[in-house]
Amino acid sequence: MSAISLSAVTKRFGSSEIIRGVDLTVNVGERHALIGPNGAGKSTLFNLISGQFRPTSGQISLNGRRSDRESPETIARRGVARSFQITSLFARLTVFDTVRLGVMANHGVRFCFWRTAASQRAVTNDVLALLEDVNLLHRASVLAGELPYSEQRALELAVTLALRPEIILLDEPTAGMSVEEAAQTVALVRRLTAGRTLLVVEHDMDVVFSLCDRISVLVHGQIIATGAPDEIAKDGRVNEAYLGKGLH
Numbered sequence: 355m356s357a358i359s360l361s362a363v364t365k366r367f368g369s370s371e372i373i374r375g376v377d378l379t380v381n382v383g384e385r386h387a388l389i390g391p392n393g394a395g396k397s398t399l400f401n402l403i404s405g406q407f408r409p410t411s412g413q414i415s416l417n418g419r420r421s422d423r424e425s426p427e428t429i430a431r432r433g434v435a436r437s438f439q440i441t442s443l444f445a446r447l448t449v450f451d452t453v454r455l456g457v458m459a460n461h462g463v464r465f466c467f468w469r470t471a472a473s474q475r476a477v478t479n480d481v482l483a484l485l486e487d488v489n490l491l492h493r494a495s496v497l498a499g500e501l502p503y504s505e506q507r508a509l510e511l512a513v514t515l516a517l518r519p520e521i522i523l524l525d526e527p528t529a530g531m532s533v534e535e536a537a538q539t540v541a542l543v544r545r546l547t548a549g550r551t552l553l554v555v556e557h558d559m560d561v562v563f564s565l566c567d568r569i570s571v572l573v574h575g576q577i578i579a580t581g582a583p584d585e586i587a588k589d590g591r592v593n594e595a596y597l598g599k600g601l602h
């Protein structure tokens with residue numbers, strides 16, 4: 355069974371067809387990158403998978419069940435989390451409280467269980483464990499908006515993981531980072547996504563090639579190649595359409 359499966363998916367906005375017949379399979383436990391030039395439709399594809407958009411035609415399934423007519427909330431409850439740039443929203447909350455919101459959303463949605471003292475302790479323990487996972491324990495009382503950029507992205511990862519997702523969608527997790535910060539983030543993402551399914555949009559080819567098991571290349575709303583990093587690197591069409599330009 356695949357974690358994410360798209361079959362003949364199209365998406366139109368008015369008269370422009372942005373996604374044009376995409377077939378894509380992401381296996382359970384796989385780390386899969388979606389690459390392609392600006393405007394290729396990568397964010398649109400993410401929005402289709404996470405339920406923010408409905409396909410114009412075609413089918414999407416998550417863990418073997420049809421999902422393309424479900425709301426983003428239902429899809430989230432089915433274990434799909436997508437990262438958002440939340441630190442601008444929660445700039446005045448502490449790091450601890452930001453992650454606590456995510457943990458409470460998860461517990462609250464599932465059990466409405468966070469009202470007792472014991473459950474409060476469980477929430478606090480979850481938050482501390484997540485902060486430790488993303489190396490932010492020492493920053494717990496700092497305001498989210500005061501974190502340096504790479505730590506803000508780590509905080510977003512913690513909130514995404516607070517939802518205990520099986521399938522994680524990350525949109526450019528290393529954008530705007532220095533080489534060292536990107537390397538740290540890759541290590542973090544690799545560790546935190548072990549045993550889960552990851553679909554990641556990323557422009558940095560070093561990140562893509564070091565992190566992902568397979569890569570799909572989207573150009574003008576169509577997937578022109580899918581394969582292991584070494585196959586993609588030597589694919590003539592990919593080099594012509596994208597990598598050749600992207601790498602130089």
Ligand SMILES: Nc1ncnc2c1ncn2[C@@H]1O[C@H](COP(=O)(O)OP(=O)(O)OP(=O)(O)O)[C@@H](O)[C@H]1O
Nearest residue numbers: 367368370372390391392393394395396397398399
């Ligand atoms: N809601 C919308 N209404 C109309 N057009 C849209 C909408 N969302 C996206 N588009 C168009 O779809 C095309 C693909 O955009 P999208 O953001 O999916 O590309 P992308 O591959 O993620 O690009 P980038 O790498 O620059 O983020 C663009 O031409 C964009 O203008």
